[in-house]
Amino acid sequence: EVQLVESGGGLVQPGGSLRLSCAASGFTFSSHSMNWVRQAPGKGLEWVSYISSDSSTIYYVDSVKGRFTISRDNAKNSLYLQMNSLRADDTAVYYCARDRLFGYWGQGTLVTVSS
């Protein structure tokens, strides 16, 4: 069974940093691209970042470029999102999702940016 489990969310002050993790199991992680998608409270879905299976290709939504870094460790079956210079409008539930088709999603982890 495919499982994606996010962790690392929490309350952080504006300007602070947080590192999200997504632990994958039930499939060959190294063969699949991955994404981060977020959802602000009461709002719609927003794609945040993509990383190819071998980390050779990475994309970001403009609003996080220069502040967020996506990475992965195929040996540990894990995906990461390093978030720096956090702002109030980064407050959201962050999901990891498999492939361009987003066929599988994690349960999400809540990031709250507030003083």
Added chain:
Amino acid sequence: DIQMTQSPSSLSASVGDRVTITCRASQGITNYLAWFQQKPGKAPKSLIYAASSLQSGVPSKFSASGSGTDFTLTISSLQPEDFATYYCQQYYTYPLTFGGGTKVEIK
């Protein structure tokens, strides 16, 4: 960036109704379109990919069509478990973008 516009943003329907949701892309995306269902407090669930292909395990009451810029999702006979928010999403090019969502509520 490609803008995805869904309509309506919300609708009220009764159990057994046939419901259609539309999604329009700001430029042609061939058939690189997906549909998702999201229930409150839960992660989205993939329903449709490639504009009209049903994901494994998704019931056949869901159908979808379209190509280019105009797409539709139809639920043939609404059941209580189908009341949710539905999103379209283009994966033709980055940045990947979602529609604003359509909330299907009970009348």
